[in-house]
Amino acid sequence: MAKRAPSERVKSVPPTSERASSKRAQSTHATSEKRVRRTAEDARSAILDAASKRMAEVGPGGLRLQDVAADVGVSHPTILHHFGSREGLVAAVVHRSVDALHASLVEEIGKGRRGEKPVLEMLEAAARVLGPMGHARVVAWLSLAGEIPDTRGSENIERIARAAHELRRHHHGEDTPPYEDMYFVIILSALALFGDVIVGPMLHPPEDERARERRGKRFRAWLARLLQSHLERGEEAMVAARTKTRRGT
Amino acid sequence: MAKRAPSERVKSVPPTSERASSKRAQSTHATSEKRVRRTAEDARSAILDAASKRMAEVGPGGLRLQDVAADVGVSHPTILHHFGSREGLVAAVVHRSVDALHASLVEEIGKGRRGEKPVLEMLEAAARVLGPMGHARVVAWLSLAGEIPDTRGSENIERIARAAHELRRHHHGEDTPPYEDMYFVIILSALALFGDVIVGPMLHPPEDERARERRGKRFRAWLARLLQSHLERGEEAMVAARTKTRRGT
């Protein structure tokens, strides 16, 4: 009974609507209903939107042309017409997602960097960028799948870390902790934010959207205090706990 | 040209050997070569091993019966014979992985908890469990795919956090920070460890296995110092950075 075939189909996504949500009315079949003809750019954009949404849920490997086509309200050859191949579509989605992620990040970070609680504001900014859109999830899928193509993640991290380190030197002067300390601060922040999106649902007891939101906020506030106090104190207190780290610095 | 079919095939895994690594010699076809017959238990175990390895790389959705079969050196109906269906195999792998993860975790954590640098030792222990075997990756795949079945992750976290909190109260007495502080410490550790396995390769500049290993170790040492100093000082220093957290505690 039931000969199900390839590729697991991860429970096939919560039925956002019956399928073909937006333009569905037209396909009650029957007569002709006048077939719509978008500009190439509009079509591409609509398809990308739908594909992005799906991809955040099922990952690049789970994306199905027919599903995306149904969501948009077109037939699957249309997608192939615009993107050449499934792989082309995936690449386009990834590209756009990564670009948007970078843009939002630099914007948000540039915006909130001079408040009185800079660390918290940055964490919140980054969380806003990563969470609500599926950006963090898409990136996580890619990373898991081993596709780390033009993501430029490390460059971003290093740029941020270097800038922050310079700022710190400006404040502390002589006895500023080494660059790697700031690098690790940034890394830890990134890991915490990404990790929360990815394995958070698995580590915390089941909770609804609102509860999750509040818990996330409280956690980020806590983390911000932890990091802020670390940054303010330099590494003094840490040196106490330190016993013999690999030579000097 | 080339009509490639379903399910992306994520570059099809670094060819660990040509395929059918272990029992391959026998299949040079030609004559009969005497077909091997394991006990049911041995067969299941061999299949599970191969499937686990694949699954850590391609995720539950990407697992292909024929690939696993080839790795083990059997035909794919054999797998179906032992596990009923593909889904059965996936379930079995997940089950075993989760069980092993739990077992290793409690063992390792129980072991290294009375050293002089308890935090570091726990982090290292957890890293040993999560990293080398694909455990963290498997769990991450599941979490991303939304399959959070019998993982019991939150229970584990809470048990650990509660135990650690009790220990802390035993030391600090009256002015012990609230439970949630310890809970967040544990959560942060988990997120950092998981996150490093999942998105680490994307955040750091490209590095070989040894470099990655060393960097990981340095990062965990740094994190351990950060957390240790936080735990020793109670929340005193954090209260300084605190402005007005939602009422009292």
Added chain:
DNA sequence: GCGCTTGTTGACACAAATGTCAGTAGTGGC
């Protein structure tokens, strides 16, 4: 209005993956 460009589509071809089945062949019990 006419025709050209091109977005769009149904029907089809092809591949890959799961699952079925009847039959083969080790292995242990007698």
Added chain:
DNA sequence: GCCACTACTGACATTTGTGTCAACAAGCGC
């Protein structure tokens, strides 16, 4: 040594998903 049990396999059936193709039709320049 024979027999029953069952691990194992090749061949096939079926499903699902990608990609091709020829034809249709919507918008635009003329």
